[in-house]
Each structure stands twice: as C-alpha cells, then as structure tokens.
Amino acid sequence: MKKGKKQNFESALKVNEGIDRPSTISPYSQNYKRKKRVLTKDEYVKGILASDIVIMSMAITLIESSLPAHYALAQEVIDACLPYSGKSIRIGITGVPGVGKSTFIESFGKLLTSKGHKVAVLAIDPSSERSKGSILGDKTRMEELSVDKNAFIRPSPSAGSLGGVARKTREIIVLCEAAGFDRIIVETVGVGQSEISVHSMVDFFLLLMLSGAGDELQGIKRGIMEMADLLVVNKADGDNINKASLAKSQYSSALRLFPPSESQWQAFAETCSALTHQGVEHIQNSINEYVELTKGNGYFNQKRNNQAIYILNEFVNRHLNQHFYHSSEIKPMVKQMEKMVAKGEMSPYIAGQNLLRKYFEIMKTGPCSYNFDEF
Numbered sequence: 568m569k570k571g572k573k574q575n576f577e578s579a580l581k582v583n584e585g586i587d588r589p590s591t592i593s594p595y596s597q598n599y600k601r602k603k604r605v606l607t608k609d610e611y612v613k614g615i616l617a618s619d620i621v622i623m624s625m626a627i628t629l630i631e632s633s634l635p636a637h638y639a640l641a642q643e644v645i646d647a648c649l650p651y652s653g654k655s656i657r658i659g660i661t662g663v664p665g666v667g668k669s670t671f672i673e674s675f676g677k678l679l680t681s682k683g684h685k686v687a688v689l690a691i692d693p694s695s696e697r698s699k700g701s702i703l704g705d706k707t708r709m710e711e712l713s714v715d716k717n718a719f720i721r722p723s724p725s726a727g728s729l730g731g732v733a734r735k736t737r738e739i740i741v742l743c744e745a746a747g748f749d750r751i752i753v754e755t756v757g758v759g760q761s762e763i764s765v766h767s768m769v770d771f772f773l774l775l776m777l778s779g780a781g782d783e784l785q786g787i788k789r790g791i792m793e794m795a796d797l798l799v800v801n802k803a804d805g806d807n808i809n810k811a812s813l814a815k816s817q818y819s820s821a822l823r824l825f826p827p828s829e830s831q832w833q834a835f836a837e838t839c840s841a842l843t844h845q846g847v848e849h850i851q852n853s854i855n856e857y858v859e860l861t862k863g864n865g866y867f868n869q870k871r872n873n874q875a876i877y878i879l880n881e882f883v884n885r886h887l888n889q890h891f892y893h894s895s896e897i898k899p900m901v902k903q904m905e906k907m908v909a910k911g912e913m914s915p916y917i918a919g920q921n922l923l924r925k926y927f928e929i930m931k932t933g934p935c936s937y938n939f940d941e942f
Contacts (some may be wrong), residue, residue: 608640612647618746620719620736626742627721630735644740646744653871655744656858659765661755661791662775667801668754671775671841673709678847679750680717687748688712688720689736691755718750737768737878751919766794767877770867771854774798778807778814792818793825796834797853811838830866896929897922 596730606614606625614622630641662668669690676686688709712718721739740751755765772793792798798818801812818836828834837853847897861867891897904918 597882608643608647611640612745615644615742616651623719623742623746624721627723627739630738630742631723641738645741648741652741652744654938655749656771656854657753658854659753659755659762659769659772660775661762661773661779662801663761664829666775666777667841668775669709671799671801671839671847672752672754673712674841674844674847675851676709676712676718676752677715678851680712680715680750682851684717684750685748686712686715686718686750686752687743687746688718688748688752688754689739689743690720691736691753719743720763740768741877742869762791762794769875770861770870771857772796773854775801775849776814776818777802780812790794792821796798796830796832797836797850797859798822798836799846799850800836800838801841803838804843804845808838814838828860830857830870831864832860869942884911891926895924897926900925 589630610621611629615626626641626644629637629644632638632641660668672688672690676688679686695796709720713720718911723736723739736753740753746829751769753765753769755762762772772794774791774797776798778800800811800814800818815836815838822836824835825834837846837850839850840868841847859866878899900922904913904922906914906917907913
C-alpha cells in the first residue's frame with residue numbers, strides 16, 4: 568500500500584436494502600368471497616335417509632346451532648324425519664369420570680357392529696363455565712370405533728344445560744334413527760343430574776362403577792342405582808378381578824333391597840373388562856333380554872310414550888321460563904325484587920307473587936307475541 572493513500576474497508580455484515588415482500592394472497596381473489604351453500608329441507612332429509620354421514624353431520628350442526636335463522640329449518644328437518652324414527656334400541660351409559668366409559672363404549676360398539684348393527688354414539692362433553700368451550704375428545708378416545716363404517720360418533724357440547732346433557736340430544740336421536748342406526752348409545756358426562764335427563768330419553772340405562780374406590784355402597788346415590796337397569800363393575804382385569812367380584816356381590820345385595828320395577832325387570836350387577844372385552848357380550852345379551860321382556864309386557868312402548876309427554880312438558884316449561892325472564896317489563900322488576908330480597912326488605916315469596924302478578928297482568932292486556940326462534 569502506498570503511503571498517504573486511504574484504504575476503504577467495507578464490512579461483510581452490511582445489510583443491503585431489500586424489497587417489499589409480495590402478498591401470499593392473489594390480488595385477483597381478494598374480492599372473491601366463497602359463499603357456503605345452504606341445503607334445503609328436502610336435501611337434508613334425502614341425505615339422512617340415504618345414510619349420508621356428511622349430510623347427517625351437517626343436519627346435527629344445524630340442530631345444535633343457536634342462530635335463530637337455523638331454528639325453523641332444523642324443526643322442519645326433524646318433523647320430516649320423525650316418521651322414520653323410533654326403530655332403534657336407545658342405551659344410556661353413565662358413570663363417574665375415570666370409570667372407563669369411552670373404553671367400554673368402544674368395546675361394546677365394536678361388538679355390536681360385528682353382529683351387523685349400526686351404532687350411533689352421542690357423547691356429551693361438559694362445557695366450560697368460563698369459556699363455554701368443550702374438548703370434544705371422544706373420537707380420539709375411540710380410535711377403532713371412529714373408523715368403523717357401521718358406527719357414527721358425535722361428540723356434542725353440553726352447552727350449560729342441566730347436568731351436562733345436551734339439550735338437542737333427543738332431536739339428534741331422531742336423525743340417527745332415520746339414517747338407519749338401530750343402536751343409539753348416549754354417554755353422559757357423569758356429573759350429578761345428567762343421569763335423570765338421559766334416563767328420560769333411553770330404553771335401557773347402564774351404570775358403570777369402579778371397585779376399590781372406597782366404600783362401595785356409600786360412594787353412590789340410591790336414586791341413580793334405582794334408575795339403573797344394569798350395574799356393571801368395569802376394569803375387572805389383572806389384580807383388580809377379586810376386588811371387582813367383591814364389589815359385584817355388594818351391589819347385587821343392595822339392588823335386591825329396592826322395590827320391584829314397573830318393567831318387571833330385576834336389575835342386577837355384573838363385572839366386565841372393557842380392555843380385554845371380557846363380559847361385554849354378556850352385557851349385550853342382558854340388554855336383549857330386557858328389550859324382549861319389556862316389549863312383551865307392553866312396558867317398552869309405555870315408556871316411550873311417557874318420554875314423549877316428558878319432552879312436551881319440558882319444552883313448554885323451558886319456553887315459559889324464557890318468555891318470563893326475557894320480558895322487557897319483567898326484566899327490570901326482577902332486578903328490583905332481587906335487591907329488596909337481598910336487603911331483607913321483602914320476603915322472597917312476596918317478591919315472587921309480585922312478579923307473577925305483574926306477568927299475568929301483561930298476559931291479560933294483549934295478545935301474547937312470542938318468537939320461538941329467539942331462544
């Protein structure tokens with residue numbers, strides 16, 4: 568290098584000025600919005616009767632929708648499918664979390680499909696009180712049954728309804744029966760009052776229990792045991808076989824103390840292992856015996872009729888409750904009465920009388936305008 572000449576050093580880390588990154592979206596598609604085609608009632612019904620699982624799933628989504636615009640169409644689809652329903656055996660399955668309901672249902676469902684039955688599993692997942700969301704993970708827990716061509720698994724959120732039972736389950740049963748499913752399994756979340764709601768929509772009620780979880784008879788409610796047509800001690804395998812047999816004996820003794828059922832069926836206890844499939848076929852045979860007995864003595868049809876009346880009364884009660892609390896004149900009065908009751912300025916009974924008196928006055932002064940699509 569010559570003396571006096573300045574050398575120019577440029578860093579290799581220099582960042583050159585780049586260009587703007589082009590959009591990954593085609594400019595020609597930005598103004599295009601894909602419009603989802605809405606099926607007509609006839610298209611829904613035709614697909615359901617043809618056992619089209621895709622269309623049936625769409626119809627169930629329509630029924631579960633809370634959008635007022637979907638309510639009328641959903642009811643039309645249900646009414647059209649109603650004449651094709653009622654030919655299945657509806658089985659309710661409940662039990663505490665961890666008892667193995669999903670494993671049992673998969674083992675039981677695979678047995679039914681192997682015998683030529685078409686099985687629909689309506690699994691009710693609890694909704695979060697905070698986020699209102701549900702995991703809906705039953706398909707992942709029933710890997711084999713979910714890919715069976717003769718099975719249909721539909722997890723549904725409980726949506727905050729009583730005891731965690733989806734309000735729309737009865738309507739979904741109608742669609743499944745119209746699609747040709749002759750065995751409908753309704754799985755409850757196993758928390759509290761859900762058993763009562765499921766019992767009101769099924770023909771046979773199966774209660775799954777665990778052994779070795781404490782005092783066998785103190786750990787359950789008498790009311791739930793009285794509703795059960797069959798009590799099954801699950802996970803009777805490995806080192807748990809003896810404990811399961813002991814639990815079965817204790818439950819059997821307790822069931823014999825209950826008064827006889829109107830169905831003339833004597834409930835009993837059994838053991839099974841959903842993991843090894845031991846005892847599952849015997850349970851299926853017991854259900855067949857129950858159906859044969861109750862259809863022979865007329866109880867089966869009588870129970871179905873009583874369930875229809877229960878649905879009618881529940882529908883009326885629910886909509887009366889909603890109409891009362893959504894009334895623009897009653898709403899502010901309810902808040903006022905609640906404050907007075909909380910402060911001890913008025914008896915809850917007097918406050919209730921005032922609210923009902925005001926409501927009946929409103930009903931008298933003009934025609935009742937009520938839109939069923941609102942709720």
